[in-house]
Amino acid sequence: MASPSFQAPKGTRDILPPQSTRQRALIDLFADVVERASYGAVSTPMFEDIGVFLRLGEATDVVTKEMYDFVAKDGNHIALRPELTASVVRAFVQHRPATPWKVWYEGPQFRYERPQAGRYRQFTQVGIEALGTSDPELDVEVISLAADFYKRLGLEQVTLLLNSLGDATCRPGYLQALEGYFRDNIAELSEQSALTLDINPLRVLDSKRDQDQPLIDGAPLMVEFLTPELAEHFDQVCKGLEQLGIAYTLSPRLVRGLDYYTLTTFEFAADALDTAQNAIGGGGRYDGLAESLGGPDTPGIGFALGVDRILLACDAEDTFPAPSISPExxxxxxxxxxxxxxxxxxxxxxxxxxxxxxxxxxxxxxxxxxxxxxxxxxxxxxxxxxxxxxxxxxxxxxxxxxxxxxxxxxxxxxxxxxx
RNA sequence: GUGGCCGUAGCUCAGUUAGGUAGAGCUCCGCGUUGUGGUCGCGGUUGUCGCGGGUUCAAAUCCCGUCGGUCACCCCA
CATH class of the missing domain: 3.40.50.800 (Anticodon-binding domain)
Structure with missing residues (x-):
């Protein structure tokens, strides 16, 4: 056989039966979980005016380095969506549905990265977004739906990491303290983290380099800077999770890669995955995003779960096999x-x-x-x-x-x- | 974007150390008599050894490049 002239582009793959059947079953199950909670399906284009995604933050690699963007025939600067929250919020701002607006989605997203296990240039996520209320019980609902979904897949080794990132009133003070702390100890910081510090001090907390760990362990924490109202909000979220019996781990150094996150922030880690890419879902509040996209000041919260990684985790835990399509x-x-x-x-x-x-x-x-x-x-x-x-x-x-x-x-x- | 490892039949892989023009298991196909699968036995098909170039009388094997995969950093789902 001659070697094929073409293959799927780097970082992309063909998903054939039975894996394709399994992926569809996973999405069906997700739809069942969230539709029971009155989230309706939303479908947005796979590409947007690049401006929609630039709102995600200029300090995020997703925007600055990993976007598939191009100039279309009409001269418009277009980008393949690197995530879905921005698109969904753009749709919210455009159509102004009644709030609270609760929607779910699934579909491919695109990031120009070096591929790795569980990391692809085209990958599929499922997720929900809820806009229009800052009730902390909504935070609890959102987190619990993700937890329920993992549970129904049969996943047991999933850890929920929880943090609050504050908001525009208190975060600047924290950032200042954080940056000051790192600057005072810059000699002990790795070269790369020193560069990160110039762009976004928060992200230094995310460094996995051994050299940085002692310094990170001693860094000031956001929770110490929360205003009383935000501390109360976070407390309500924690209490609500406890009320539902959802285990969580306070993770005061958890930061997320997208700049729009505020207040409640969370991540699900698959402990059964023995790789660096063990985050199988994440999300949080993004109370300023609608406004930054030209809409009314509207609070919002949501999450995105990585379908490809979840299936890897299911493999690791030997659960959720592909459904049979054998004929009778x-x-x-x-x-x-x-x-x-x-x-x-x-x-x-x-x-x-x-x-x-x-x-x-x-x-x-x-x-x-x-x-x-x-x-x-x-x-x-x-x-x-x-x-x-x-x-x-x-x-x-x-x-x-x-x-x-x-x-x-x-x-x-x-x-x-x-x- | 940086670095390590890898790339041989449809699949999993041996052969690469000491260069002499390819093998195993599984799958697939056929046969084991008259219309019957799963087990077993016998036989058989499939490879420009990822691609391109170089060294050599000779390259899957050595060298360079390239594409792809993988792992770590980075980033994140």
Whole structure:
């Protein structure tokens, strides 16, 4: 075989059955979880005016380094969406639906990064956004829906990390203190973190370099700077989670990569994943985002969960297998009279899942294929059956053998066996 | 963007150390007599050894480049 002239672009992949079936089942399950809580599906374009995403913050790599952007034929500067919160908030601002506005989404997103396990240039996320109220109980609802979803997938080794990032009234004071602290100890900071410090002191807290750890451990904490109202909000969130029995770990150094986050911030880590990419979901409040996109000052909160990584975590915990799409019945036709063509059609119309063999192969070969299909029954038509207007139904999984039926009896017989 | 490792049949991989023009298991196909799968036995198909260039009488094997994968940093889902 000649080597293929083309392959999927770097960092992208083809998702074939049964993985594709599994991914769809995951999205169906997610829809079930969030639609029970009255989140409606929202679908936005895969590309936007780049300005929509520039609001995510100039200190974020997602915006400055990782965007797939291009100038379209009309001269407009376009970008493939690197995440969905900005698009959804843009849609909110454009249509101004009544609040609270609760929506969910799923779909591909694009970031130009070096691929790694669990990190792709095109990846799929599911998520929800809720705009229009700053009630801390909404924070609890949002977090609990993610937790419920993981639970229903069968994931057990998931840790919820929780923090509050404050807001425009108190964060500047904290940033000042943080930057001052790092500057006083700059000699102990890694070279790269020193550069990060110039751009966004918060992000230094995220460094994984060993050299930085002692300094980070001693850094001032945002929680110490929260205004009384924000501290109260955070406290309510914690209490609400406890009320629902949702375990969390206070993580005062948790910061997120997108600059728009305020107050409640959280991340879900899959402990079963033995990689650096073990964050399988994250989110938080973004109370200033709607305004920065030209809308009214509207509080909002949401999360995004990485489908690809969640499935890796499911593999690691050996849960949520791909659902079977095996047919219930498999038609084997050696009559030479094209009976399988109409028989599979009839079976499908009657509500059964049915498949068949091709190419007029020998009975032995067709039986082999029928076994491989994992069908429960083989329906066999040979010359004898053709002449008698009947079919042989063979039980492939149990021990009930096979029986000869009139063709008119087939459907009702299968109904007794399969329904 | 930086660095390490890797790239051989559809799949998993051996062969690369000491250069001599490819192998295993699984899958797939056929056969084991007259119309019957799953086990077993026998036989068979499939590779420009990721791609391009170089060294050599000779390269899967050595060198360079490139593409892709992977891991860490970075970033994040």
């Amino acid at each position: 019945v498999f038609v084997v036709d050696v009559s030479g009279a094209h009976v399988s063509l109409e028989l599979t059609h009839m079976l499908r119309e009657a509500g059964f899942t049915a498949d068949r063999a091709w190419d007029n192969r020998s009975m032995k070969a067709q039986m082999k294929v029928s076994d491989r299909s994992e069908a429960a029954f083989a329906i066999i038509i040979g010359e004898d059956e053709l002449a008698a207007d009947s079919v042989t139904v063979r039980d492939l999984r149990g021990d009930s053998g096979q029986r000869l039926l009139k063709r008119t009896e087939l459907i009702s017989y299968l109904q007794t066996q399969l329904r």
